[in-house]
Amino acid sequence: MTPTVVELRGCTRDYGPVRAVDALDLAVHEGEFLALLGPSGCGKTTTLNLIAGFVPPTAGRILIDGADVTGRPPHLRGLGVVFQSYALFPHLSVRENVAFGLRERRLPAAEIERRVGDAIELVRLDRAGRQRPAELSGGMQQRVALARALVYQPRVLLLDEPLAALDRKLREGMRDELRAIQRSVGITTIFVTHDQAEALGLSDRIAVMHRGRIEQLGAPREIYEHPATRFVADFVGASTVLRGRAVAADRVAVAGSTLVVTSVRPLAVGTDVELAIRPERVRLSTGPGDNVLEARIEGLVYQGAQTEVTARLSDGQRVLASVGEPAPARLAAGQTARLHLPPDAFMVLVGDP
Numbered sequence: 001m002t003p004t005v006v007e008l009r010g011c012t013r014d015y016g017p018v019r020a021v022d023a024l025d026l027a028v029h030e031g032e033f034l035a036l037l038g039p040s041g042c043g044k045t046t047t048l049n050l051i052a053g054f055v056p057p058t059a060g061r062i063l064i065d066g067a068d069v070t071g072r073p074p075h076l077r078g079l080g081v082v083f084q085s086y087a088l089f090p091h092l093s094v095r096e097n098v099a100f101g102l103r104e105r106r107l108p109a110a111e112i113e114r115r116v117g118d119a120i121e122l123v124r125l126d127r128a129g130r131q132r133p134a135e136l137s138g139g140m141q142q143r144v145a146l147a148r149a150l151v152y153q154p155r156v157l158l159l160d161e162p163l164a165a166l167d168r169k170l171r172e173g174m175r176d177e178l179r180a181i182q183r184s185v186g187i188t189t190i191f192v193t194h195d196q197a198e199a200l201g202l203s204d205r206i207a208v209m210h211r212g213r214i215e216q217l218g219a220p221r222e223i224y225e226h227p228a229t230r231f232v233a234d235f236v237g238a239s240t241v242l243r244g245r246a247v248a249a250d251r252v253a254v255a256g257s258t259l260v261v262t263s264v265r266p267l268a269v270g271t272d273v274e275l276a277i278r279p280e281r282v283r284l285s286t287g288p289g290d291n292v293l294e295a296r297i298e299g300l301v302y303q304g305a306q307t308e309v310t311a312r313l314s315d316g317q318r319v320l321a322s323v324g325e326p327a328p329a330r331l332a333a334g335q336t337a338r339l340h341l342p343p344d345a346f347m348v349l350v351g352d353p
């Protein structure tokens with residue numbers, strides 16, 4: 001088994017009446033790229049700050065390589081940190097920014113030279129070494145911050161929304177590069193983001209956070225295809241959640257119709273069930289067919305390759321459909337439509353915090 005590098009045991013952090021992190025347990029493995037994903041205010045930054053030692057936990061322990069570091073100051077934890085704002089020294093050159101911490105630690109000049117050179121090469125800033133931060137693009141400043149964290153050869157890299165300040169195109173390029181750098185160094189990385197696409201594309205595992213807790217922890221595909229809760233289904237990829245009642249082990253009554261549901265464990269007859277379905281799995285059906293719900297179209301949003309359709313069932317529940325080619329030019333708000341929901345497209349949710 002891969003060794004655990006960072007571990008949180010029952011970590012809680014209160015700010016006055018606000019419980020920012022709530023009895024959190026988490027084990028991050030050697031070499032893994034783990035994303036903390038969740039909406040603003042769910043406790044991602046606080047979790048990172050607890051690991052880094054910038055704030056102490058109200059309760060709980062933090063371990064690094066099995067050693068309890070709960071009371072240890074940040075600079076003795078062996079971590080590299082990159083914040084959303086890069087916090088570079090404006091009056092220092094790129095090289096000097098990267099070398100700063102090593103100078104503070106009074107490393108031999110030759111070793112500083114070598115390590116700074118390696119770090120700068122790793123993030124491909126070789127040709128910008130003499131420039132000042134203000135002369136660099138956002139993407140390049142980001143690389144300086146990354147080099148400055150990596151130059152310590154930290155045990156763990158902590159990244160708090162490092163791509164958030166970059167524009168979309170730059171962000172995607174930097175995302176791939178970040179992952180390549182992480183792989184080549186093999187460094188255990190904890191990456192905070194509120195962007196689900198970023199988390200899905202980058203991570204070995206994702207911890208989806210909600211109200212200071214981890215709601216689900218798993219590989220990206222697992223999180224996307226088998227969201228455990230309504231919150232995860234909704235936050236990681238839009239989805240519709242339908243409420244119904246199980247009428248057989250594989251049948252759920254929804255809005256007066258019966259849907260066959262094959263993708264899940266047998267249902268307990270008579271229980272209330274929540275079914276999630278991705279908009280791209282919903283088809284607008286013309287003729288008769290199985291697994292169809294009648295609905296009224298409420299809205300259409302043309303998005304190029306796809307049209308987003310909002311429909312409402314007779315009992316008031318809302319369904320999102322993402323309809324591709326052929327473009328449903330004939331559809332209009334106010335019309336009745338038949339929504340075809342494939343039996344294997346449903347995800348059954350548990351719990352509803």
Ligand SMILES: Nc1ncnc2c1ncn2[C@@H]1O[C@H](COP(=O)(O)OP(=O)(O)O)[C@@H](O)[C@H]1O
Binds near residue numbers: 015039043046
């Ligand atoms: N220094 C602080 N003082 C008071 N409240 C804070 C402080 N830091 C965070 N919080 C509160 O804790 C909660 C979690 O915040 P944070 O960890 O920054 O969330 P995220 O990074 O997911 O947006 C929020 O309600 C936030 O307002």
Ligand SMILES: [Mg+2]
Binds near residue numbers: 044045
């Ligand atoms: Mg934050």
